[in-house]
Amino acid sequence: MSIKKKLNRLKSHLSHEESAKTVLKTCQFSESEIPYLDVWEEEGVTPYFFDGSYCLIRERRFPIEQQHGIYSFSQFITAVNAWNESGMKHPLSAAGIEPESFVFFDTETTGLGGGVGNSIFILGHARLSGEEIYLKQHILPSPGAEVPLYQSFLESADYTTMATYNGKSFDWPQVKTQHTLIREHVPKLPSFGHFDLYHASRRMWKHKLERMKLSIVEKEVLGIERKDDLPGFLAPMIYFDFVERKDPQGMLGILKHNEIDILSLISLYTHLSFQILGLDQKRTAKEMYEIGRWFSHVGNAEAAKVSFSRLASSTNNEAIAAKHALAFEYKKEKKWTDALHLWEDVVDKGEDEGIRLEACIELAKIFEHREKDLQKAIDFTKIAEASFQNLQSAKYSKKTISYHDIMKRLERLNKRLYQSF
Template sequence: MRVADISEAGRNEAGGGPGRPGTGAAAAADAVPPVSDAAGDADGPDAEDEPLHPAWTELGVKLVTNEWGGFLLRETRYPQTHYHGTHRLGEWETSVRGLAAFHPGVSDEGIGAEEVLFLDLETTGLGAGAGNVPFMIGLGYWDNGSYVVEQSLIRHPAEERAMLARLIGLLPRFRFLATYNGRTFDWPVLESRFILNGFGRTVWTPLHLDFLHPSRSVWRNTLASCRLSHVEEERLGIVRRDDVPGSLAPSIYFQFLADGDPRPLAGVFHHNETDMLSLACLAIRFGHLLSGGLGTAVPFPDEPEEMVRTGLWLERMGHAAAAAALFERASGNEDIGYSTLIALAARDKKAGNWRRAVLLWQRAALAAASGATFSCEAHIELAMFYEHKMKDYESALAYAEGAFELIQRHPLLHRGGRQRAELEALRKRRDRLRRKLEAAKPTAQ
């Protein structure tokens, strides 16, 4: 489906044309002159003076002007009934309240559905330095029950100031900024551009909802990649067709600057629009997890590794009960792997749940002894437990000797200083336990 078709479909589903965003609060007016009425309407006199290339019209793009000049804007509205992958956009109304856990204390009153601004930039480079220019700004927000996707594009560098001025006018409507790595990339890039265009740095101070970090916490060991395009396909049921990779967007834009043909940019618009929809659905997914929707709105993970990682993240976010249910499911799974056993046991050790920690270490030790891994971590933990907690030096020595055997079988034993240090530490532990065991023997009469 062409981008123009998608845009028109979104408008038809919403039952009306594009809405007209507000011009912001007085805080933005202090930073830049007020955005004129033409900022939300392409029908002003300036728009008529500069006819657009017919290809822009096919893309659903219009010319927007304000006191700083003009730029291009494309707006698509999606109704709450719209599905993107497994999630319906209307789920945002109930899931958004859970995202307050990202900012405990600050967000005690909760998060309103229309207080979150989604952001995704298409830039000319990868860094956050002065030479990296955002040629397209993708925004998403809820307005009167619809999810609005706005995409601003500059046809040449002189239009950047007008595009940024309109953005600054919109920002005070929102409290939270939702991104995927936006805390360290998208927002710093914009702050740099605000400064270079004379608007200052502190035009707005958002409360960040950066979903890259929870995605890595939950899926780093179960997915091949935590790129948004991979997460959405593997966990949100979203399949992109004929998508232009984000890495090609800069070269397509540079080609447009060279030849003036906007038609190849259709793929960039489509890619960015899909990003904005996927970002909203990812926010819905994490919102459900944080508002008690695990097992109902969101299915339980299938893999023990993901169960444990999800539980660890939920526990850090203040949802201990939901985490405990996942830990229990994972510990009872026969297919749980060595690294997952170790991670869950480490959590139980920290929480003082020694009974389950020991059982998990014992399962891991059996797996290591059978050749599943060269790691001796479970053996060492058990040796420490029996030596220091139980004063059972015989069991402690047995696990220490088992660890010694495992590390000797390690193929990199003589290649790295860390392995040699581990071996030496185990020798000392083994010798100490032998002495303790000997000293504990009853003296012959």
């Protein structure tokens, strides 16, 4: 049956969510027989028996020289080694971590909500093993088989660092919720470091991507094209059908979808690392600027200054924004003269009224409190007022400085200047 016909047949499930939940509650299995076992085995899927029940396990291996998008898996090793050699402080740093200690993790669930009403039916993970990437997926054949599902997964949980995509907010909390229900029967969940690549991707590319779905990041950033891939939103519906009929054909498509998700995390972590460490020669000026902002946000001032300085000396569109950001770094260090010269350049050459507004206020502060030049402080406050009016005309919604504050500053400065005569 073609995938199109399968999906058309499954559409009826969308309007029968309650009946699908009933299927999940009442469906049972026969220990003496695993339906379609021959089909499963042809696809590298084998049963795992534990505690009078079973789950299914799919295993795949990929050579580390295999390409996945713009990177081979071997370049993940390069990225981890580069972190260890750099000594750079960053939330994605792999310093002190071996490549083999990483696990790339993803789940498939019956819904997007949290809590016990949402069940995980695939636990998938991949890691470096010798000269290969070893991928393993644990499949829930029916409700009630959660104990062997988690037992088989936790037997494989020999790692120190996990990488996910939105896993801190969704995947791992869901794992913990499900584990709570069976914790008397399976080992404890491991403690580990967690890199959530969704938040990293959003920080890096929200300026060019309207949505941050992994499939979009894959295509637009990593050069990964999915062919004949099942849409993720159909996964719960296909699983309900599998529980009811036992035919694994639809589930095999979900397993492939999950496999690509997991392998893409390896390429994504590699790419983010190459960008941050300066190993990606094709990174854009905007990406360099976002990296600098990220360093500044986490308190790595030296790395932030390096990123901003490189851009500030260039002629691209990010140069003014980089000078503005670099001036703030100098302000933190009380290097007032360096900050002043940069902000004067921002006001003189900048076209972004929002940045010019902020720079003018910072210059007004320096001239009032550091240079003791009240007239220049007044001049820059007046320029700030004009910038605010321009932003008001353009209906700019991200103003961080109010008109009331500008006028209050101007009134105080004029009063001080008058009193000084």
